Amino acid sequence: MKFIQTRGNDATKPETVTFSEAILSPIASFGGLYVPEKLPELGEAFLQKHSNSSYKVLAKDMLDAFEIDIDSEVIDEALDLYDNFDDASNPVPVVKVKENLFVSELYHGPTRAFKDMALQPFGVVLSSIAQRLNQNYLILAATSGDTGPAALETFKNRANVKVACMYPDGGTSDVQRLQMVTEDADNLKVIGIHGVFDDAQSALKRLLASDNFKEALQKKDTKLSAANSVNFGRIIFQIIYHIHSYLELVRQNAISMGEKVYLNVPSGNFGNALGGYYAWKMGLPVEKIIISSNENNVLTRLIRDGKYDLRESEVVSTTSPAMDILKSSNVERVLFDLFGHQRTKELMFDLEEKNVYELTSDELAKLQESFDADWCSGEEGKKYIKATFEKDGYLMDPHTATCMKSYETRSNPAIKSIIYSTAEWTKFSPVIANALTGEVDTKDIEALESISKVAKLKIPVMIQELFTKKIAQKTVIDKDDIEKEILKFL
Ligand SMILES: *Cc1c(COP(=O)(O)O)cnc(C)c1O
Numbered sequence: 306m307k308f309i310q311t312r313g314n315d316a317t318k319p320e321t322v323t324f325s326e327a328i329l330s331p332i333a334s335f336g337g338l339y340v341p342e343k344l345p346e347l348g349e350a351f352l353q354k355h356s357n358s359s360y361k362v363l364a365k366d367m368l369d370a371f372e373i374d375i376d377s378e379v380i381d382e383a384l385d386l387y388d389n390f391d392d393a394s395n396p397v398p399v400v401k402v403k404e405n406l407f408v409s410e411l412y413h414g415p416t417r418a419f420k421d422m423a424l425q426p427f428g429v430v431l432s433s434i435a436q437r438l439n440q441n442y443l444i445l446a447a448t449s450g451d452t453g454p455a456a457l458e459t460f461k462n463r464a465n466v467k468v469a470c471m472y473p474d475g476g477t478s479d480v481q482r483l484q485m486v487t488e489d490a491d492n493l494k495v496i497g498i499h500g501v502f503d504d505a506q507s508a509l510k511r512l513l514a515s516d517n518f519k520e521a522l523q524k525k526d527t528k529l530s531a532a533n534s535v536n537f538g539r540i541i542f543q544i545i546y547h548i549h550s551y552l553e554l555v556r557q558n559a560i561s562m563g564e565k566v567y568l569n570v571p572s573g574n575f576g577n578a579l580g581g582y583y584a585w586k587m588g589l590p591v592e593k594i595i596i597s598s599n600e601n602n603v604l605t606r607l608i609r610d611g612k613y614d615l616r617e618s619e620v621v622s623t624t625s626p627a628m629d630i631l632k633s634s635n636v637e638r639v640l641f642d643l644f645g646h647q648r649t650k651e652l653m654f655d656l657e658e659k660n661v662y663e664l665t666s667d668e669l670a671k672l673q674e675s676f677d678a679d680w681c682s683g684e685e686g687k688k689y690i691k692a693t694f695e696k697d698g699y700l701m702d703p704h705t706a707t708c709m710k711s712y713e714t715r716s717n718p719a720i721k722s723i724i725y726s727t728a729e730w731t732k733f734s735p736v737i738a739n740a741l742t743g744e745v746d747t748k749d750i751e752a753l754e755s756i757s758k759v760a761k762l763k764i765p766v767m768i769q770e771l772f773t774k775k776i777a778q779k780t781v782i783d784k785d786d787i788e789k790e791i792l793k794f795l
Contacts, residue, residue: 306345306372308537311641312337312650324373325434328538329442331531335650336657339537340638345370347548348588349563356552356562360387360396363552364545370587371541379433383426386459390414390421397422397546399553402699405721406712407559409550411577412702412729415767416484418627419577419727420455422546423539428459428466430538431530435465441527443795444468445512447505450477451627451728453495454484456532461490467527469494469791471505474781477626479749480732480768489777494794497781502629503620508784518788525795534576535634543580544587550723551589560721565592567722569712571704572596572604573628575635577725582639582675595677595715595722597707599623602680603631609678611669613652615660624683624736625704627727632656643671679711686710687740694741700760702728703736730756731768 307321314320315334327339347370355363361384368380390396391413399409414421435442442465446456453470460468472485474497485495498505512518513529522529534540547568554560568591570578578596585591596604600621607613613636620629641649648668655662664672681689689709694700701709705726716722730737731753738744738752741759750772753764782790 307342308339309342309646310334310337311340311637311646312653313646324371324375324537328431328536329434329528329530331536331538335654337646337650337653338535338634338637340641341371341537344583344586346588351588352548352552352555352562355548356555358552359394360545360549361385363549364542367545367548368541373541375430375433379430382433383429386425386429389425397549397553399550399557399723400699401557401559402693402724403697405718406724407550407554407721408699408701408705408724408726409546409553410726411546412726412732414455415458416451416454417729417732417765417768418451418455419725420451421458423534423542423576424452424455424459424532426542427532427536427538428463431532432460432463432466440465441525442466442530443522443527444530444532445509445791446470446532447502447509448472448477448485449502449626449629450481451732452533454481454488457485457488457493457495460532461488461493463492467492467494467795468532469496469794471496471498471509471787473498473500473502473505476501476622478733478735480734480771483771483774486776486778487771487774489775493778494791495778495780496787496790498784498787499781500784501622502626504784508787512788512791515788518792521792521795527795533634534574540576540579540583540635540638543576544583547581547584548589550725554721554723563590565590565720567592567595567712567716567720569595569597569708569716569722569724571625571628571707571725571727572598573630573633575604575633575639577727578676579635579638582642585675586642592720593677593716594675595679595708595711597711598678598680599625599628599686599707600680600682601629601631604633604636605678605680607636607678608672608676611664611666611672613656613662615656624686624733625707627704628707639672639675644668677711677715679714681707681710683736687736690737690740694760700730700737700756700762701726702730702733704728704733729765730760730762731765
């Protein structure tokens with residue numbers, strides 16, 4: 306399978322690239338992204354064939370359909386990492402919350418958030434390509450809390466890849482910070498930045514534009530890659546669990562094969578939702594994809610009104626920080642799929658230059674055939690957390706809780722819904738403890754204990770351990786000193 310470019314070809318980059326090439330340098334012509342030339346058509350026969358398959362068997366067959374240039378043994382090794390999830394026989398449990406409402410739990414991996422779903426196998430794949438080419442790669446990541454731990458965990462001690470990860474000091478939960486600063490390996494560097502996530506992100510952008518930095522990398526014979534969800538190497542692993550979740554419902558006799566369901570996705574950079582959209586295009590029976598946001602509701606406005614408008618917008622900090630995003634990168638891949646490369650380029654250039662683009666009414670109608678959306682404030686979210694726990698006995702995190710509102714406001718209750726749960730309660734415990742008991746200003750460790758008591762849930766070992774583990778990464782600096790610090794690490 307070849308990969309083409311969302312903004313067309315600029316005649317300096319090749320027209321098409323392989324999967325490995327798209328992974329190694331994920332930015333395409335005119336700043337666009339790589340997308341498969343054509344999605345494999347799986348259809349109902351594929352679903353029937355896998356009605357009793359394990360997650361890994363399903364995943365292998367789906368990846369095979371993409372005909373990617375990765376050796377079969379490497380794919381097997383990558384998929385074997387799902388064996389380290391809580392239940393090796395089912396890494397993604399799908400749980401009934403109430404009549405017609407199900408939660409697909411994507412957080413049973415090592416860092417307790419859904420980033421593991423894609424990053425775990427991605428680490429093996431990227432490292433294997435780098436080894437095959439005998440090249441060294443540096444992954445730079447700016448994280449608001451979930452990508453960092455998952456990226457560090459997957460690349461720890463992997464050959465030919467180094468990771469430098471920047472986080473806003475004080476801008477993540479204790480658990481997220483500890484997950485990063487306790488990671489001890491020669492190929493990992495974690496850097497706290499004085500400031501908020503946007504400072505970490507803009508520092509990273511400046512670094513990527515620095516000639517001095519580029520030169521230094523060249524001297525060290527190191528190339529840059531990216532592990533964020535613009536990388537198709539992550540997206541491909543995010544198609545699988547949508548198909549798996551559907552088949553789980555069939556296995557549980559909750560739906561019959563062919564019955565359409567809603568996919569309700571708590572969204573930030575739109576990788577998760579895009580995975581669902583691709584699964585749908587490949588043959589999954591879907592009624593609609595519902596995009597759930599927090600106060601940073603630019604996606605709600607796009608899908609309802611056809612306007613991506615950042616002119617008056619500033620990122621606000623919320624109780625669901627992994628969704629505190631205004632430039633949602635993967636929307637571009639949907640634009641490309643619906644409107645082609647010329648129009649996508651035009652829209653994305655408008656966004657970059659004028660901070661706004663607007664779809665025509667025909668285009669909006671097309672977008673709305675696939676998507677609907679709503680947003681949920683932190684206060685509302687806490688009410689949903691409490692109510693769902695008390696009425697249905699199900700505990701969810703603040704990201705997942707945003708879906709409860711859009712489930713009520715945007716879906717037909719007679720049609721089954723799958724809500725994607727992107728984080729375990731342990732990752733955002735102060736907010737959840739506040740929702741359940743009213744307690745305020747508790748630290749993570751206290752909040753974990755109080756939730757554990759109220760909800761009768763055990764704190765998982767890998768979370769408990771964090772509080773006594775040695776701090777291996779102690780660097781906290783001003784954003785102006787990042788370049789120096791990273792060069793020192795290299
Ligand atoms: C990353 C993340 C999201 C957003 O997912 P996207 O694929 O970027 O839309 C939502 N919730 C949690 C907990 C996350 O870590």
